[in-house]
Amino acid sequence: MKIAVASGKGGTGKTLIATHLAWALARAGEPVTYVDADVEAPNGHLFLRPEIAEERPVSVAVPAMVRPTCAGCGDCARACAFHAMLAAKDRVIVLPELCHSCGLCLEICPERVLEERPRRLGVVCEGRAGPIRFLSGVLDVGEARATPLISALASSLSAEGTTIIDAPPGTSCPAMEAVRAADLVVLVTEPTPFGLHDFELAVQMCRALGKRAYAVLNRVGLGQTPMDEAFARHGTPLVASIGFDAAISAASAEGRMADESSETLKKGLLELLLRLGEDWQSLSPAVNP
Amino acid sequence: MKTRQLAVLSGKGGTGKTSLVASLAALAGRAVVVDCDVDAANLALLMPGSDGPTESFYAGRRARILEERCAACGRCTEVCRFGALTFQGSRLVVDRLACEGCGACAHACPNAAVAYDDNLAGDWWVRPVAEGLLVHARLGIAQDNSGKLVASLRKTGRELAERDGYELVLVDGPPGIGCPVHAALSGVDALLVVTEPTVAAEHDLRRIVGLAARFEVPTGVVINKHDLVPGACERLERSCAELKVPILGRIPFDPLVPERASRGRPALAASAGTAEALADVWSRAQEKLLSGEPNGSNPHLTGA
Structure with a gap:
Protein backbone atom coordinates (compact mmCIF):
# COMPACT_ATOMS: atom_id res chain seq x y z
CA MET A 1 0.00 0.00 0.00
CA SER A 59 21.18 11.18 -14.42
CA VAL A 60 19.27 11.75 -17.61
CA ALA A 61 20.58 10.98 -21.07
CA VAL A 62 21.50 14.04 -23.10
CA PRO A 63 22.86 13.93 -26.67
CA ALA A 64 26.44 14.89 -27.42
CA MET A 65 28.46 14.90 -30.64
CA VAL A 66 30.90 12.02 -30.76
CA ARG A 67 32.79 13.44 -33.73
CA PRO A 68 34.31 16.92 -33.87
CA THR A 69 32.28 17.98 -36.89
CA CYS A 70 29.10 17.08 -38.76
CA ALA A 71 27.54 18.07 -42.08
CA GLY A 72 25.51 20.76 -40.32
CA CYS A 73 22.27 19.72 -42.00
CA GLY A 74 20.24 20.90 -39.00
CA ASP A 75 17.72 18.05 -39.20
CA CYS A 76 18.12 17.37 -35.46
CA ALA A 77 17.46 21.00 -34.52
CA ARG A 78 14.34 21.12 -36.70
CA ALA A 79 13.03 17.84 -35.29
CA CYS A 80 13.62 18.71 -31.63
CA ALA A 81 10.25 19.64 -30.11
CA PHE A 82 11.97 21.22 -27.13
CA HIS A 83 14.34 23.55 -29.01
CA ALA A 84 17.26 21.93 -27.23
CA MET A 85 19.58 21.82 -30.26
CA LEU A 86 21.15 24.64 -32.21
CA ALA A 87 22.65 23.80 -35.60
CA ALA A 88 25.86 25.55 -36.58
CA LYS A 89 27.74 25.21 -39.89
CA ASP A 90 29.58 22.03 -38.96
CA ARG A 91 28.25 21.02 -35.56
CA VAL A 92 25.31 21.16 -33.18
CA ILE A 93 25.13 22.81 -29.81
CA VAL A 94 23.04 20.97 -27.22
CA LEU A 95 21.16 22.96 -24.58
CA PRO A 96 20.93 20.24 -21.91
CA GLU A 97 18.49 22.12 -19.63
CA LEU A 98 15.89 22.08 -22.43
CA CYS A 99 16.44 18.44 -23.46
CA HIS A 100 13.70 15.94 -22.52
CA SER A 101 15.84 12.89 -23.35
CA CYS A 102 13.37 11.63 -25.95
CA GLY A 103 16.12 10.25 -28.20
CA LEU A 104 14.60 11.50 -31.44
CA CYS A 105 17.71 13.45 -32.55
CA LEU A 106 19.79 10.26 -32.48
CA GLU A 107 17.32 8.64 -34.85
CA ILE A 108 17.09 11.68 -37.10
CA CYS A 109 20.81 12.33 -37.64
CA PRO A 110 21.77 10.95 -41.07
CA GLU A 111 25.45 10.75 -40.12
CA ARG A 112 24.90 9.23 -36.65
CA VAL A 113 27.24 11.70 -34.98
CA LEU A 114 25.15 11.89 -31.79
CA GLU A 115 25.37 9.64 -28.76
CA GLU A 116 23.79 10.02 -25.37
CA ARG A 117 25.79 10.98 -22.32
CA PRO A 118 24.55 11.03 -18.74
CA ARG A 119 23.83 14.40 -17.14
CA ARG A 120 23.52 14.36 -13.37
CA MET B 1 12.12 55.62 -17.43
CA LYS B 2 13.53 52.41 -16.06
CA THR B 3 11.48 49.42 -15.03
CA ARG B 4 12.87 47.26 -12.25
CA GLN B 5 11.84 43.68 -11.57
CA LEU B 6 11.79 42.31 -8.02
CA ALA B 7 11.12 38.60 -7.46
CA VAL B 8 9.88 37.05 -4.21
CA LEU B 9 10.83 33.38 -3.66
CA SER B 19 1.06 37.82 1.41
CA LEU B 20 4.33 39.76 1.15
CA VAL B 21 3.92 40.49 -2.56
CA ALA B 22 0.37 41.83 -2.12
CA SER B 23 1.60 44.07 0.70
CA LEU B 24 4.63 45.30 -1.26
CA ALA B 25 2.36 46.16 -4.18
CA ALA B 26 0.18 48.26 -1.87
CA LEU B 27 3.24 49.95 -0.36
CA ALA B 28 4.75 50.67 -3.77
CA GLY B 29 1.43 52.18 -4.82
CA ARG B 30 1.98 51.53 -8.51
CA ALA B 31 3.24 48.27 -9.99
CA VAL B 32 2.69 45.45 -12.43
CA VAL B 33 2.39 42.27 -10.35
CA VAL B 34 2.98 38.86 -11.94
CA ASP B 35 1.82 35.68 -10.16
CA CYS B 36 4.31 33.06 -11.30
CA ASP B 37 3.13 30.27 -8.98
CA VAL B 38 1.07 29.02 -11.89
CA ASP B 39 0.05 25.67 -10.41
CA ALA B 40 -1.26 27.22 -7.19
CA ALA B 41 -1.89 30.86 -8.07
CA ASN B 42 -3.30 32.74 -5.08
CA LEU B 43 -2.44 36.40 -5.55
CA ALA B 44 -5.75 37.12 -7.28
CA LEU B 45 -7.46 36.25 -3.98
CA LEU B 46 -5.73 39.25 -2.38
CA MET B 47 -5.92 41.67 -5.30
CA PRO B 48 -9.56 42.27 -6.18
CA GLY B 49 -10.59 43.44 -9.63
CA SER B 50 -12.20 42.22 -12.83
CA ASP B 51 -10.11 40.09 -15.14
CA GLY B 52 -9.72 41.07 -18.76
CA PRO B 53 -10.51 38.47 -21.42
CA THR B 54 -9.27 34.91 -20.88
CA GLU B 55 -6.19 34.23 -22.98
CA SER B 56 -5.20 30.69 -23.91
CA PHE B 57 -1.64 29.50 -23.46
CA TYR B 58 -0.62 26.80 -25.87
CA ALA B 59 2.67 24.97 -25.34
CA GLY B 60 3.89 21.75 -26.83
CA ARG B 61 1.72 19.18 -28.53
CA ARG B 62 0.25 15.74 -27.91
CA ALA B 63 0.25 12.71 -30.17
CA ARG B 64 -2.97 11.31 -31.64
CA ILE B 65 -3.24 7.97 -33.47
CA LEU B 66 -4.98 8.09 -36.87
CA GLU B 67 -6.76 4.78 -36.56
CA GLU B 68 -7.57 4.40 -40.25
CA ARG B 69 -3.84 4.39 -41.01
CA CYS B 70 -2.55 2.50 -37.98
CA ALA B 71 -1.49 -1.08 -38.67
CA ALA B 72 -0.90 -1.68 -34.94
CA CYS B 73 2.69 -2.76 -35.58
CA GLY B 74 3.72 -1.33 -32.22
CA ARG B 75 6.93 0.33 -33.38
CA CYS B 76 5.83 3.57 -31.71
CA THR B 77 5.58 1.82 -28.35
CA GLU B 78 9.21 0.74 -28.70
CA VAL B 79 10.59 4.22 -29.29
CA CYS B 80 8.41 6.18 -26.84
CA ARG B 81 10.47 6.85 -23.71
CA PHE B 82 7.57 8.29 -21.75
CA GLY B 83 5.38 5.20 -21.71
CA ALA B 84 2.67 7.20 -23.45
CA LEU B 85 1.67 4.62 -26.06
CA THR B 86 0.08 1.33 -25.09
CA PHE B 87 -2.11 -1.30 -26.69
CA GLN B 88 -5.67 -1.62 -25.49
CA GLY B 89 -6.49 -4.91 -27.15
CA SER B 90 -5.33 -4.33 -30.72
CA ARG B 91 -5.85 -0.55 -30.54
CA LEU B 92 -3.04 1.86 -29.78
CA VAL B 93 -3.92 4.55 -27.27
CA VAL B 94 -2.05 7.70 -26.21
CA ASP B 95 -1.83 8.64 -22.53
CA ARG B 96 -2.09 12.39 -22.97
CA LEU B 97 -0.79 13.02 -19.46
CA ALA B 98 2.39 11.10 -20.21
CA CYS B 99 2.97 12.22 -23.83
CA GLU B 100 5.55 14.99 -24.16
CA GLY B 101 4.99 15.56 -27.88
CA CYS B 102 8.59 14.76 -28.83
CA GLY B 103 7.78 13.28 -32.23
CA ALA B 104 9.67 10.00 -31.83
CA CYS B 105 6.54 7.93 -32.50
CA ALA B 106 5.70 9.78 -35.70
CA HIS B 107 9.28 9.34 -36.90
CA ALA B 108 9.16 5.60 -36.20
CA CYS B 109 5.71 4.98 -37.70
CA PRO B 110 5.90 3.34 -41.15
CA ASN B 111 2.30 4.37 -41.97
CA ALA B 112 2.27 8.05 -41.01
CA ALA B 113 -0.45 7.22 -38.52
CA VAL B 114 0.49 9.79 -35.85
CA ALA B 115 -0.85 13.33 -35.85
CA TYR B 116 -0.21 16.04 -33.26
CA ASP B 117 -2.62 18.42 -31.58
CA ASP B 118 -1.53 21.71 -30.06
CA ASN B 119 -1.64 21.42 -26.31
CA LEU B 120 -3.68 23.93 -24.31
CA ALA B 121 -1.41 24.28 -21.27
CA GLY B 122 -3.37 26.90 -19.37
CA ASP B 123 -5.26 30.20 -19.29
CA TRP B 124 -4.06 33.64 -18.27
CA TRP B 125 -5.53 37.03 -17.52
CA VAL B 126 -4.61 40.66 -16.98
CA ARG B 127 -6.58 42.20 -14.12
CA PRO B 128 -6.65 45.94 -13.44
CA VAL B 129 -6.17 46.34 -9.67
CA ALA B 130 -5.85 49.31 -7.30
CA GLU B 131 -2.04 49.28 -7.62
CA GLY B 132 -1.91 48.80 -11.38
CA LEU B 133 -2.07 45.47 -13.19
CA LEU B 134 -2.05 41.87 -12.04
CA VAL B 135 -0.95 39.24 -14.56
CA HIS B 136 -2.02 35.78 -13.43
CA ALA B 137 -2.65 32.33 -14.85
CA ARG B 138 -3.99 28.89 -14.21
CA LEU B 139 -1.86 26.04 -15.47
CA GLY B 140 -3.96 23.15 -16.72
CA ILE B 141 -4.12 20.28 -14.23
CA ALA B 142 -1.26 17.82 -14.68
CA GLN B 143 0.47 20.02 -17.26
CA ASP B 144 4.22 20.01 -17.68
CA ASN B 145 4.77 23.48 -19.11
CA SER B 146 4.96 25.59 -15.95
CA GLY B 147 8.37 27.07 -16.85
CA LYS B 148 7.17 28.16 -20.27
CA LEU B 149 3.99 29.69 -18.85
CA VAL B 150 6.01 31.58 -16.23
CA ALA B 151 8.36 32.90 -18.93
CA SER B 152 5.37 34.00 -20.98
CA LEU B 153 3.72 35.80 -18.02
CA ARG B 154 7.00 37.52 -17.20
CA LYS B 155 7.29 38.76 -20.76
CA THR B 156 3.71 40.07 -20.71
CA GLY B 157 4.30 41.80 -17.38
CA ARG B 158 7.45 43.48 -18.63
CA GLU B 159 5.80 44.64 -21.84
CA LEU B 160 2.79 46.05 -19.99
CA ALA B 161 5.09 47.88 -17.57
CA GLU B 162 7.03 49.44 -20.42
CA ARG B 163 3.89 50.31 -22.36
CA ASP B 164 2.19 51.99 -19.42
CA GLY B 165 5.24 53.47 -17.74
CA TYR B 166 5.42 51.36 -14.57
CA GLU B 167 8.71 51.51 -12.68
CA LEU B 168 8.21 48.27 -10.80
CA VAL B 169 7.38 44.68 -11.76
CA LEU B 170 6.79 42.42 -8.75
CA VAL B 171 7.16 38.68 -9.38
CA ASP B 172 5.46 36.27 -6.95
CA GLY B 173 7.33 33.03 -7.51
CA PRO B 174 6.61 29.34 -7.00
CA PRO B 175 8.16 27.21 -4.24
CA GLY B 176 11.13 24.97 -4.94
CA ILE B 177 14.31 25.51 -6.97
CA GLY B 178 13.38 23.80 -10.25
CA CYS B 179 12.16 24.75 -13.69
CA PRO B 180 9.43 27.36 -12.94
CA VAL B 181 11.67 28.98 -10.30
CA HIS B 182 14.44 29.39 -12.89
CA ALA B 183 11.90 31.07 -15.17
CA ALA B 184 10.76 33.37 -12.33
CA LEU B 185 14.33 34.31 -11.42
CA SER B 186 15.86 34.75 -14.84
CA GLY B 187 16.64 38.40 -15.61
CA VAL B 188 15.15 40.00 -12.48
CA ASP B 189 16.99 42.93 -10.89
CA ALA B 190 16.72 41.65 -7.34
CA LEU B 191 15.33 38.87 -5.18
CA LEU B 192 13.64 38.83 -1.80
CA VAL B 193 13.66 35.43 -0.12
CA VAL B 194 10.91 34.92 2.46
CA THR B 195 11.87 32.49 5.18
CA GLU B 196 10.82 31.60 8.72
CA PRO B 197 12.68 30.30 11.74
CA THR B 198 12.12 26.57 11.16
CA VAL B 199 14.74 23.99 10.22
CA ALA B 200 12.91 23.21 6.97
CA ALA B 201 12.65 26.83 5.81
CA GLU B 202 16.30 27.40 6.70
CA HIS B 203 17.38 24.30 4.77
CA ASP B 204 15.47 25.45 1.70
CA LEU B 205 16.72 29.04 2.10
CA ARG B 206 20.24 27.74 1.52
CA ARG B 207 19.15 26.10 -1.71
CA ILE B 208 17.34 29.13 -3.14
CA VAL B 209 20.19 31.47 -2.15
CA GLY B 210 22.58 29.09 -3.93
CA LEU B 211 20.43 29.23 -7.04
CA ALA B 212 20.22 33.05 -6.92
CA ALA B 213 24.03 33.20 -6.76
CA ARG B 214 24.20 31.18 -9.99
CA PHE B 215 21.83 33.65 -11.62
CA GLU B 216 23.91 36.50 -10.10
CA VAL B 217 20.82 38.17 -8.67
CA PRO B 218 21.28 40.51 -5.67
CA THR B 219 19.41 38.91 -2.79
CA GLY B 220 17.93 39.98 0.52
CA VAL B 221 16.07 37.96 3.15
CA VAL B 222 12.80 38.66 4.98
CA ILE B 223 12.16 36.61 8.11
CA ASN B 224 8.45 35.97 8.53
CA LYS B 225 6.89 34.93 11.86
CA HIS B 226 10.25 35.78 13.46
CA ASP B 227 8.81 35.66 16.98
CA LEU B 228 6.60 32.56 16.71
CA VAL B 229 9.03 30.39 18.66
CA PRO B 230 11.14 32.26 21.21
CA GLY B 231 14.86 31.99 20.50
CA ALA B 232 14.45 30.18 17.17
CA CYS B 233 15.44 33.17 15.08
CA GLU B 234 19.07 33.34 16.18
CA ARG B 235 20.15 30.24 14.33
CA LEU B 236 18.49 31.51 11.15
CA GLU B 237 20.23 34.87 11.51
CA ARG B 238 23.59 33.11 11.82
CA SER B 239 22.83 31.19 8.62
CA CYS B 240 22.02 34.41 6.77
CA ALA B 241 25.34 35.89 7.94
CA GLU B 242 27.15 32.77 6.79
CA LEU B 243 25.39 32.90 3.41
CA LYS B 244 26.24 36.62 3.20
CA VAL B 245 22.67 37.66 2.51
CA PRO B 246 21.39 40.77 4.28
CA ILE B 247 18.25 40.53 6.41
CA LEU B 248 15.96 43.28 5.17
CA GLY B 249 13.21 42.83 7.70
CA ARG B 250 11.49 40.77 10.36
CA ILE B 251 7.73 40.31 10.30
CA PRO B 252 5.95 39.21 13.49
CA PHE B 253 3.60 36.24 13.74
CA ASP B 254 0.12 37.71 13.42
CA PRO B 255 -3.05 35.56 13.53
CA LEU B 256 -4.86 38.49 11.91
CA VAL B 257 -2.99 37.82 8.61
CA PRO B 258 -5.00 34.68 7.68
CA GLU B 259 -8.14 36.34 9.05
CA ARG B 260 -7.64 39.35 6.76
CA ALA B 261 -6.76 37.05 3.86
CA SER B 262 -10.10 35.29 4.19
CA ARG B 263 -11.65 38.71 3.49
CA GLY B 264 -9.37 39.28 0.52
CA ARG B 265 -7.13 41.75 2.33
CA PRO B 266 -3.31 41.70 2.39
CA ALA B 267 -1.14 41.28 5.50
CA LEU B 268 -0.69 45.05 5.47
CA ALA B 269 -4.26 45.30 6.75
CA ALA B 270 -3.54 43.13 9.81
CA SER B 271 -2.03 44.41 13.10
CA ALA B 272 -0.22 47.75 13.31
CA GLY B 273 3.05 45.98 14.14
CA THR B 274 2.78 43.86 11.00
CA ALA B 275 2.03 46.89 8.81
CA GLU B 276 5.02 48.71 10.30
CA ALA B 277 7.34 45.74 9.70
CA LEU B 278 6.16 45.44 6.08
CA ALA B 279 6.71 49.15 5.45
CA ASP B 280 10.21 48.69 6.84
CA VAL B 281 10.86 45.76 4.47
CA TRP B 282 9.72 47.83 1.50
CA SER B 283 11.88 50.83 2.35
CA ARG B 284 14.96 48.64 2.90
CA ALA B 285 14.32 46.66 -0.29
CA GLN B 286 14.19 49.92 -2.22
CA GLU B 287 17.36 51.18 -0.60
CA LYS B 288 19.40 47.95 -0.71
CA LEU B 289 18.09 46.13 -3.78
CA LEU B 290 16.44 48.57 -6.15
CA SER B 291 18.52 51.73 -5.97
CA GLY B 292 21.06 50.73 -8.62
CA GLU B 293 20.82 50.55 -12.36
CA PRO B 294 18.36 47.97 -13.67
CA ASN B 295 19.52 44.45 -14.41
CA GLY B 296 22.11 43.48 -11.94
CA SER B 297 24.59 46.34 -11.66
CA ASN B 298 23.63 47.16 -8.09
CA PRO B 299 26.17 49.25 -6.17
CA HIS B 300 25.27 47.84 -2.75
CA LEU B 301 25.33 44.14 -3.41
CA THR B 302 27.19 41.90 -5.76
CA GLY B 303 24.95 38.88 -5.46
CA ALA B 304 24.71 36.39 -2.64
Missing part, protein backbone atom coordinates in the same frame (compact mmCIF):
# COMPACT_ATOMS: atom_id res chain seq x y z
CA LYS A 2 1.43 3.37 -1.07
CA ILE A 3 0.05 6.59 0.37
CA ALA A 4 1.03 9.98 -1.09
CA VAL A 5 0.78 12.99 1.22
CA ALA A 6 0.18 15.93 -1.09
CA SER A 7 -1.30 19.43 -1.29
CA GLY A 8 -1.70 22.13 -3.90
CA LYS A 9 -0.37 24.84 -1.62
CA GLY A 10 3.09 24.64 -0.10
CA GLY A 11 3.67 24.76 3.63
CA THR A 12 0.38 23.19 4.71
CA GLY A 13 2.04 20.40 6.70
CA LYS A 14 2.76 17.58 4.24
CA THR A 15 6.08 16.69 5.85
CA LEU A 16 4.56 16.94 9.35
CA ILE A 17 1.86 14.42 8.42
CA ALA A 18 4.08 12.16 6.32
CA THR A 19 6.88 11.79 8.88
CA HIS A 20 4.51 11.26 11.80
CA LEU A 21 2.36 8.81 9.88
CA ALA A 22 5.48 6.82 9.01
CA TRP A 23 6.52 6.75 12.68
CA ALA A 24 3.09 5.81 13.93
CA LEU A 25 2.88 2.87 11.52
CA ALA A 26 6.42 1.73 12.30
CA ARG A 27 5.65 1.83 16.01
CA ALA A 28 2.69 -0.45 15.36
CA GLY A 29 5.05 -3.00 13.82
CA GLU A 30 4.26 -2.28 10.17
CA PRO A 31 7.20 -2.34 7.72
CA VAL A 32 7.35 1.30 6.54
CA THR A 33 9.18 3.15 3.82
CA TYR A 34 9.21 6.96 3.94
CA VAL A 35 9.97 8.63 0.61
CA ASP A 36 10.78 12.32 0.37
CA ALA A 37 9.67 13.17 -3.17
CA ASP A 38 9.80 16.95 -2.65
CA VAL A 39 13.19 16.86 -4.35
CA GLU A 40 13.46 20.63 -4.78
CA ALA A 41 12.93 21.28 -1.07
CA PRO A 42 13.40 17.96 0.75
CA ASN A 43 12.89 18.33 4.50
CA GLY A 44 11.90 14.91 5.87
CA HIS A 45 15.47 14.11 6.92
CA LEU A 46 15.45 17.10 9.28
CA PHE A 47 12.81 15.35 11.40
CA LEU A 48 13.42 11.63 10.86
CA ARG A 49 17.22 12.11 11.07
CA PRO A 50 18.09 8.97 9.12
CA GLU A 51 21.47 7.35 8.75
CA ILE A 52 22.16 7.44 5.03
CA ALA A 53 23.85 4.26 3.84
CA GLU A 54 23.93 5.00 0.13
CA GLU A 55 23.73 7.92 -2.28
CA ARG A 56 22.91 7.04 -5.88
CA PRO A 57 23.38 9.74 -8.50
CA VAL A 58 20.45 10.16 -10.87
CA LEU A 121 20.38 15.92 -11.89
CA GLY A 122 20.77 14.96 -8.26
CA VAL A 123 20.91 11.99 -5.92
CA VAL A 124 18.66 9.43 -4.32
CA CYS A 125 19.66 8.92 -0.68
CA GLU A 126 18.76 5.67 1.01
CA GLY A 127 19.11 4.71 4.65
CA ARG A 128 17.22 3.97 7.81
CA ALA A 129 15.56 6.06 10.47
CA GLY A 130 15.23 3.44 13.19
CA PRO A 131 12.65 0.95 11.92
CA ILE A 132 11.79 3.09 8.88
CA ARG A 133 13.36 2.60 5.47
CA PHE A 134 14.20 6.13 4.33
CA LEU A 135 14.45 7.35 0.74
CA SER A 136 14.96 10.91 -0.39
CA GLY A 137 15.58 12.57 -3.72
CA VAL A 138 17.70 15.71 -3.73
CA LEU A 139 17.80 17.89 -6.85
CA ASP A 140 21.19 19.52 -7.43
CA VAL A 141 21.03 23.32 -7.04
CA GLY A 142 21.01 24.78 -10.54
CA GLU A 143 19.23 21.83 -12.19
CA ALA A 144 15.70 22.45 -13.47
CA ARG A 145 14.18 19.00 -13.99
CA ALA A 146 12.73 17.51 -10.83
CA THR A 147 10.51 14.87 -12.41
CA PRO A 148 13.17 12.31 -13.48
CA LEU A 149 14.43 12.22 -9.87
CA ILE A 150 10.92 11.50 -8.64
CA SER A 151 10.59 8.75 -11.25
CA ALA A 152 13.85 7.26 -9.95
CA LEU A 153 12.41 7.28 -6.42
CA ALA A 154 9.19 5.66 -7.61
CA SER A 155 11.15 2.87 -9.25
CA SER A 156 12.98 2.16 -5.96
CA LEU A 157 9.76 1.33 -4.13
CA SER A 158 8.77 -2.17 -3.12
CA ALA A 159 5.25 -3.50 -2.84
CA GLU A 160 5.84 -4.75 0.70
CA GLY A 161 4.54 -3.00 3.78
CA THR A 162 3.40 0.60 3.68
CA THR A 163 5.07 3.38 1.74
CA ILE A 164 4.50 7.02 2.64
CA ILE A 165 5.35 9.40 -0.21
CA ASP A 166 5.96 13.01 0.87
CA ALA A 167 4.96 14.77 -2.37
CA PRO A 168 6.05 18.17 -3.69
CA PRO A 169 3.51 21.02 -3.69
CA GLY A 170 1.61 22.07 -6.80
CA THR A 171 -0.36 20.25 -9.45
CA SER A 172 2.09 20.04 -12.35
CA CYS A 173 4.52 17.32 -13.35
CA PRO A 174 6.59 16.84 -10.16
CA ALA A 175 3.50 16.58 -7.93
CA MET A 176 1.79 14.39 -10.49
CA GLU A 177 4.73 12.02 -10.75
CA ALA A 178 4.75 11.53 -6.96
CA VAL A 179 0.98 11.00 -6.76
CA ARG A 180 1.01 8.67 -9.76
CA ALA A 181 3.12 6.22 -7.73
CA ALA A 182 0.53 6.00 -4.93
CA ASP A 183 -2.62 3.93 -4.33
CA LEU A 184 -4.24 6.57 -2.15
CA VAL A 185 -3.68 10.30 -1.58
CA VAL A 186 -3.91 12.25 1.66
CA LEU A 187 -4.38 15.94 0.82
CA VAL A 188 -3.24 18.28 3.59
CA THR A 189 -4.87 21.69 3.60
CA GLU A 190 -5.59 24.61 5.92
CA PRO A 191 -8.70 26.74 6.53
CA THR A 192 -7.50 29.80 4.57
CA PRO A 193 -8.62 31.06 1.16
CA PHE A 194 -5.28 29.89 -0.27
CA GLY A 195 -5.70 26.48 1.32
CA LEU A 196 -9.22 26.13 -0.10
CA HIS A 197 -8.28 27.30 -3.60
CA ASP A 198 -5.25 25.01 -3.88
CA PHE A 199 -7.07 22.05 -2.31
CA GLU A 200 -9.60 22.21 -5.15
CA LEU A 201 -6.76 22.15 -7.71
CA ALA A 202 -5.11 19.20 -5.95
CA VAL A 203 -8.39 17.27 -5.98
CA GLN A 204 -8.61 17.79 -9.73
CA MET A 205 -5.08 16.43 -10.13
CA CYS A 206 -6.03 13.31 -8.13
CA ARG A 207 -9.12 12.88 -10.29
CA ALA A 208 -7.11 13.23 -13.53
CA LEU A 209 -4.83 10.45 -12.28
CA GLY A 210 -7.72 8.30 -11.07
CA LYS A 211 -6.59 8.39 -7.43
CA ARG A 212 -8.81 8.31 -4.39
CA ALA A 213 -8.15 11.15 -1.94
CA TYR A 214 -8.76 11.99 1.73
CA ALA A 215 -8.49 15.42 3.30
CA VAL A 216 -6.58 16.35 6.45
CA LEU A 217 -7.18 19.85 7.80
CA ASN A 218 -4.19 21.41 9.56
CA ARG A 219 -3.86 24.61 11.64
CA VAL A 220 -7.53 24.65 12.56
CA GLY A 221 -8.19 27.91 14.40
CA LEU A 222 -5.70 29.94 12.39
CA GLY A 223 -7.90 31.10 9.53
CA GLN A 224 -11.67 30.74 9.41
CA THR A 225 -12.36 29.78 5.81
CA PRO A 226 -15.17 27.17 5.72
CA MET A 227 -13.89 24.01 4.03
CA ASP A 228 -16.68 21.44 4.61
CA GLU A 229 -18.63 22.33 1.49
CA ALA A 230 -15.57 21.78 -0.72
CA PHE A 231 -14.75 18.45 0.96
CA ALA A 232 -18.33 17.28 0.34
CA ARG A 233 -18.57 18.60 -3.21
CA HIS A 234 -15.38 16.81 -4.26
CA GLY A 235 -16.20 13.58 -2.45
CA THR A 236 -13.02 13.94 -0.39
CA PRO A 237 -13.89 12.98 3.18
CA LEU A 238 -12.23 14.93 5.97
CA VAL A 239 -10.52 12.17 7.94
CA ALA A 240 -8.48 14.18 10.46
CA SER A 241 -8.23 17.69 11.89
CA ILE A 242 -5.21 19.15 13.65
CA GLY A 243 -5.41 22.42 15.56
CA PHE A 244 -2.90 25.24 15.38
CA ASP A 245 -0.53 24.42 18.22
CA ALA A 246 2.54 26.26 19.50
CA ALA A 247 4.05 22.87 20.41
CA ILE A 248 4.09 21.90 16.72
CA SER A 249 5.65 25.25 15.81
CA ALA A 250 8.37 24.73 18.42
CA ALA A 251 9.15 21.23 17.12
CA SER A 252 9.27 22.55 13.53
CA ALA A 253 11.68 25.26 14.62
CA GLU A 254 14.02 22.74 16.21
CA GLY A 255 13.69 19.78 13.86
CA ARG A 256 11.96 17.45 16.32
CA MET A 257 9.00 15.11 15.96
CA ALA A 258 6.00 16.78 17.58
CA ASP A 259 3.65 13.93 18.50
CA GLU A 260 5.01 13.65 22.03
CA SER A 261 4.32 17.29 22.78
CA SER A 262 1.18 18.04 20.77
CA GLU A 263 -2.13 16.53 21.85
CA THR A 264 -3.97 17.80 18.78
CA LEU A 265 -1.41 16.20 16.46
CA LYS A 266 -1.62 12.94 18.38
CA LYS A 267 -5.40 12.99 18.07
CA GLY A 268 -5.32 13.88 14.36
CA LEU A 269 -2.87 11.08 13.60
CA LEU A 270 -5.06 8.60 15.40
CA GLU A 271 -8.07 9.71 13.34
CA LEU A 272 -6.06 9.30 10.16
CA LEU A 273 -4.74 5.87 11.18
CA LEU A 274 -8.20 4.64 12.11
CA ARG A 275 -9.58 5.69 8.76
CA LEU A 276 -6.69 4.10 6.88
CA GLY A 277 -7.16 0.95 8.93
CA GLU A 278 -10.84 0.78 8.00
CA ASP A 279 -9.94 0.94 4.34
CA TRP A 280 -6.88 -1.28 4.47
CA GLN A 281 -8.58 -4.32 2.99
CA SER A 282 -10.47 -2.57 0.21
CA LEU A 283 -7.47 -0.55 -0.90
CA SER A 284 -5.04 -3.19 -2.01
CA PRO A 285 -2.87 -1.99 -4.91
CA ALA A 286 -4.52 -4.47 -7.25
CA VAL A 287 -7.78 -2.53 -7.41
CA ASN A 288 -6.09 0.63 -8.60
CA PRO A 289 -6.00 1.71 -12.24
CA SER B 10 11.30 31.05 -0.71
CA GLY B 11 12.42 27.50 -1.54
CA LYS B 12 9.98 26.08 1.02
CA GLY B 13 6.30 26.66 0.31
CA GLY B 14 3.93 28.45 2.65
CA THR B 15 6.40 30.90 4.16
CA GLY B 16 4.38 33.95 3.07
CA LYS B 17 5.46 34.92 -0.46
CA THR B 18 2.00 35.84 -1.70
